[in-house]
Amino acid sequence: MANIPKDPLGGGSDKSKPRRWYRTSADPPFRLAMKYSNETDAGPSSAVAIFPWSKDSLDMLWDGGLNTDEYLPSWQAMILEWSGVCAVGGRGRLVIYGLRHLPRLTSIYLPDQNDANIGGLAWAVRQELPFEPLLVFSAASFVYVFSVKTRTIIGTLRGHGGHITAIAVHPIHPYLFCSTSRDFTTRIYDLLLEPQQVPNNPHWPPGTGPSLAGAAHGLHMTEPEGEGMGRCVAVLSGGRSGGHLAAVLGAAFHPNQPLLATCGVDRVVKIWRLPPLDGDTLAREDKPLFSSSQIHKARVLSVTWVNQDILLTHSAPAMMRRQNDITDDIYEEAGTLVLWRWLSFDRFFPPNMPYQKVLRGCASDYQESASFKLISIYSLPTGTSNLHVYHSLTHEPIVLFPFANGIRMINVKHFSPRFSSGRPPFPLDEDEMVESMKNARLNDDDEDDNSSAMVSPPVPLLPVEWEINAGKTNSTDAIAYSEDIAVCAMGVGGGVIVGAGAKGSVWFWEGGTLQSGSGI
Numbered sequence: 002m003a004n005i006p007k008d009p010l011g012g013g014s015d016k017s018k019p020r021r022w023y024r025t026s027a028d029p030p031f032r033l034a035m036k037y038s039n040e041t042d043a044g045p046s047s048a049v050a051i052f053p054w055s056k057d058s059l060d061m062l063w064d065g066g067l068n069t070d071e072y073l074p075s076w077q078a079m080i081l082e083w084s085g086v087c088a089v090g091g092r093g094r095l096v097i098y099g100l101r102h103l104p105r106l107t108s109i110y111l112p113d114q115n116d117a118n119i120g121g122l123a124w125a126v127r128q129e130l131p132f133e134p135l136l137v138f139s140a141a142s143f144v145y146v147f148s149v150k151t152r153t154i155i156g157t158l159r160g161h162g163g164h165i166t167a168i169a170v171h172p173i174h175p176y177l178f179c180s181t182s183r184d185f186t187t188r189i190y191d192l193l194l195e196p197q198q199v200p201n202n203p204h205w206p207p208g209t210g211p212s213l214a215g216a217a218h219g220l221h222m223t224e225p226e227g228e229g230m231g232r233c234v235a236v237l238s239g240g241r242s243g244g245h246l247a248a249v250l251g252a253a254f255h256p257n258q259p260l261l262a263t264c265g266v267d268r269v270v271k272i273w274r275l276p277p278l279d280g281d282t283l284a285r286e287d288k289p290l291f292s293s294s295q296i297h298k299a300r301v302l303s304v305t306w307v308n309q310d311i312l313l314t315h316s317a318p319a320m321m322r323r324q325n326d327i328t329d330d331i332y333e334e335a336g337t338l339v340l341w342r343w344l345s346f347d348r349f350f351p352p353n354m355p356y357q358k359v360l361r362g363c364a365s366d367y368q369e370s371a372s373f374k375l376i377s378i379y380s381l382p383t384g385t386s387n388l389h390v391y392h393s394l395t396h397e398p399i400v401l402f403p404f405a406n407g408i409r410m411i412n413v414k415h416f417s418p419r420f421s422s423g424r425p426p427f428p429l430d431e432d433e434m435v436e437s438m439k440n441a442r443l444n445d446d447d448e449d450d451n452s453s454a455m456v457s458p459p460v461p462l463l464p465v466e467w468e469i470n471a472g473k474t475n476s477t478d479a480i481a482y483s484e485d486i487a488v489c490a491m492g493v494g495g496g497v498i499v500g501a502g503a504k505g506s507v508w509f510w511e512g513g514t515l516q517s518g519s520g521i
Contacts, residue, residue: 052087253312377416
């Protein structure tokens with residue numbers, strides 16, 4: 002068990018409360034409640050999103066502005082209708098499944114015969130229509146807004162110059178969402194506004210008219226942004242000034258502060274201040290409050306806030322060189338899951354101080370910040386690319402990831418701290434300059450080079466606390482096979498787990514104590 006400081010990840014510590022399954026080593030109380038099978042190979046699932054809200058969510062959404070007797074009955078009715086509903090994206094289509102609704106609810110095919118994979122998928126809702134949930138999803142470089150009530154696409158947005166890789170919705174204001182893309186940028190959208198039809202750009206001296214530089218420079222396009230609903234209100238730019246230098250793969254809004262964390266192929270994790278969002282002009286930000294490439298050695302696939310200043314990120318395997326001067330002697334180092342703390346949170350958001358309207362870091366913040374502390378590091382099993390982290394105010398953070406035809410889980414609060422089994426040998430702690438001077442060659446022609454191997458100290462493998470299996474599936478020719486799970490998610494207060502398979506099947510596991518629409 003980890004000796005992490007007292008309850009840094011939430012979840013409470015009241016001994017009078019019943020002991021929950023994720024605090025024990027016993028088998029999790031999940032049973033296979035429903036399975037949807039495809040008669041033909043529908044291709045691998047690429048994204049999954051469970052309806053995220055509960056009866057108690059109005060306390061937090063829109064800062065509690067709708068938590069009144071007028072709205073509460075309608076909100077509870079919506080929760081009862083949509084609790085346990087899950088959207089699964091694949092190639093060219095999006096399917097909505099229900100835990101308590103038979104058969105599948107809706108199949109959404111992309112317009113214009115588009116067969117692209119669904120890249121990002123999330124639930125959203127507008128404050129003006131709080132009882133009509135929406136699905137926001139992406140295919141190629143387009144964003145689509147789907148109304149689950151009317152079962153129609155009510156918004157189409159363009160602007161990215163590359164494929165969209167992920168979509169994240171604001172936890173308090175769910176009409177705001179962001180999309181990350183291979184064009185090195187992250188765009189923030191507001192569903193309360195209509196798409197921009199005419200550019201409203203500032204002039205760039207010496208010109209006297211509005212700039213026509215376009216979306217690549219964080220400005221409005223010269224053509225309409227889209228149709229229906231949604232408008233891009235801010236762009237987190239890429240580039241050498243402080244943005245990502247490669248594709249952005251993931252993003253996560255802070256639970257209660259105007260911050261957004263992003264990660265990407267450039268091995269960098271960045272934390273951005275959300276610029277003022279007025280909707281008339283396109284806000285542009287190119288200098289984050291934190292940026293570091295020292296947390297992971299390969300592309301960072303996901304980022305999650307688990308507390309005010311604690312984040313969880315995971316990366317792909319890294320190709321490493323064994324010797325300094327032998328370029329083809331390489332080996333593959335497993336991807337890592339890292340729990341770390343951002344040390345500058347209190348500097349930008351000091352406790353018991355008024356909110357600062359303007360936040361600006363210095364060069365050491367947005368270029369290569371050292372303002373972080375690694376808490377725990379684990380290596381991931383081979384082939385782990387999709388990983389889901391579930392947490393809430395009443396539920397401790399749980400990491401779930403597909404493995405073959407099952408789903409493995411671990412409680413983040415059970416992570417062991419770094420070097421819990423002892424620090425690595427002393428030479429690995431030496432300063433890089435001292436190490437390089439010690440192994441420097443006296444003669445470039447010297448064939449007897451004794452330079453040390455660049456093999457990293459071993460990182461412990463991520464332990465598995467619980468595992469659930471999908472079992473066997475019968476194919477059309479009556480041959481039993483095991484279908485691998487491609488993506489997974491947890492929801493409904495931690496009472497439902499959904500797995501989507503590599504051939505289109507979908508599994509629902511339900512907790513034994515789950516109550517419909519409950520937030521526990």
